[in-house]
Amino acid sequence: MMAKKKTMYVCQSCGYDTAKWLGKCPGCGQWNTMVEEIVREEKNQSRGLSLGLSESSRPCPISQVAVEDLPRMTTGSQELDRVLGGGIIPGSMVLIVGDPGIGKSSLTLKVCANEAAMGKKVLYVTGEESVRQVRMRADRLEAVQEGLLAVSETNLEHIGQHVEQLKPELLVVDSIQTVFRPDVQSAPGSVSQVRECAVELLRLAKTNGIAVFVVGHVTKDGTLAGPRVLEHIVDTVLYFEGGGNSEYRLLRAVKNRFGSTNEIGIFEMRDTGLVDVPDASRLFLSERTEEAGSIIVPTVEGTRPLLVEVQALVAQTPYVPPRRTSDSVDIKRIQLLLAVLEKRVHLAIGACDVFVKVAGGIRIDEPAADLGICVAMASSFANRRLRPQTIVFGEVGLSGEVRAVSQAEGRLREAARLGFTSAVLPRKNYQQLKNEKAVEGIALYGAADLTEALRYAMPRE
Structure with missing residues (x-):
């Protein structure tokens, strides 16, 4: 019996569906995102309770569930392995998202070549390019391997047939917005198509033990194009940051x-594709300046200490209100720190334009960078240079106090490795580390409040 057809209005942002058209989506609040789509209503053949249950679907005590270490496949890239948690898990599904031209296809093709070089069978499915274009990219990336199989296909049923026939250990689909299921009556890239294709690819990954990499597009505001349910379906979501005029790429x-x-993970874009950057701190600090408003801040990304240069420019302006601009730090956070400087340190900085930047395209989110940002803005406002070869870190409270942060010893050890000789840090961290041999060679200045930190960081000439 043929399945019945019916139409539903589906939000293209969140996947909310309704039988009637609505101007505003009740699910996400977006306007004019409801699109009519044809869906099939499958008739349930067995409605009774006497269904045969498989052994895997029967409930069992959690204490009887077998636990074993999941094997991982190395990608050939230390930076990508770091982000994935040690390598690729067989049977997992990874979504890679980023702006056009940022390096998604180059990275996945390079991973495919590395796996094929280790004797694994890899299937690369492209829906946006021809196989000849993929070969041209492989020649440029030096990624031509006999075990790397490529096919240009967008029909999910045909992709499933290739998987069942070839039994690859790694499957790459570039991109999910171009793949479609023939039984779903909507255009490729729509909410229904993306959701159904992702679920089917997840089934292929779990039932066959295949690691699946899926490439996704982004919207103009940098978020994943398509339904948000896609991020819930997959096991891992990786976002590329950087691009534009920057030669460095961050994978988060x-x-x-x-x-x-x-x-x-930090990569550098070259003619041969994305290359790992193992010593990112030294690379980001290679062109640092000693001018007023520039300070070195040791941040921590996961388990990796990373030294970055924070630059601030504070200038008088006749315009009201003054501008607050930054592509590296949250604007609301800058406004909060400016209020603390004006209220607690009595700097008349509120009527000035403030521009904050982190060299290298890094975006800072952790509170440990508060003190470094405040010191950089105060230094630019007073036009006074900072103490040379000094790092600054600590969280700043609304009362102007400097609060302790985590992993202070690791930050100092990384600074000592790069030749820094002094550090301004929270008083509590100073009391814990002043007798530690691991930080010998660095003069420590413990600050209880913002005024004291500024006095240490900006000595009078």
Whole structure:
């Protein structure tokens, strides 16, 4: 019997569906996102309770569930392995998202070549390019391997047939917005198509033990194009940051069922594709300046200490209100720190334009950078240079106090490795570390409040 057809209005942002058209989606609050789609209503053949249950679907005590270490496949890239939590888990599904031209296809093709070089069978499915274009990219990336199989296909049924026939250990689909299921009556890239294709690819991954990499597009505001349910379906979501005029790329995990979401991978874009940057601190500080408003801040991304240069420019302006601009730090956070400087340190900085930047395209989110940002803005406002070869870190409270942060010893050890000789840090961290041999060679200045930190960081000439 043929399945019945009916139409539903589906939100293209969140996937909310309704039988009637609505101007505003009740699910996400977006306007004019409801699109009519044809869906099939499958008739349930067995409605009774006497259904045969498989052994895997029967409830059992959790204490009887077998636990074993999940094997991981190395990707050939230390930075990508770090972000994934140690490598690729067989049977997992990874979503890679980023702006056009940022390096998603180059990274996945390079991973495929590395796996094929280790004797694994890899299937690369492209829906946006021809196989000849993939070969041209492989020649440029030096990623031509006999075990790397490529096919240009968008029909999910045909992709499933290739998987069942070839039994690859790694499957890459580039991109999910181009793949479609023939039985879903909507255009490729719509909410229904993306959701159904992702579920089917997840089934292929789990039932066959295949690691699946899926490439996704982004919208103009940098978020994943398509339904948000896609991020819930996959096991790992990786976002590319950077691009534009920057030659560096940051790969950040926003979801990872098999590892931490605090790790980042740093790559450099070259003619041969993305190359790992193992010593990112030295690279980011290679062109640092000693002018007023520039300070070195040791941040921590997961388990990796990373030294970055924070630059601030504070200038008088006749315009009202003054501008607050930054592509590296949250604007609301800058406004809060400016209020603390004006109220607690009595700097008349509120009527000035303030521009804050982190060299290298790094975005700072952790509170330990508060003190460094405040010192950089105060230095630019007073036009006074900071103490040379000094790092600054600490969290700043609304009362102007400097609060302790985690992993202070690791930050200092990284600074000592790069030749820094002094550090301004919270008083509590100073009391814990002043007798530690691991930080010998660095003069420590413990600050209880913001005024004291500024006095240490900006000595009078």
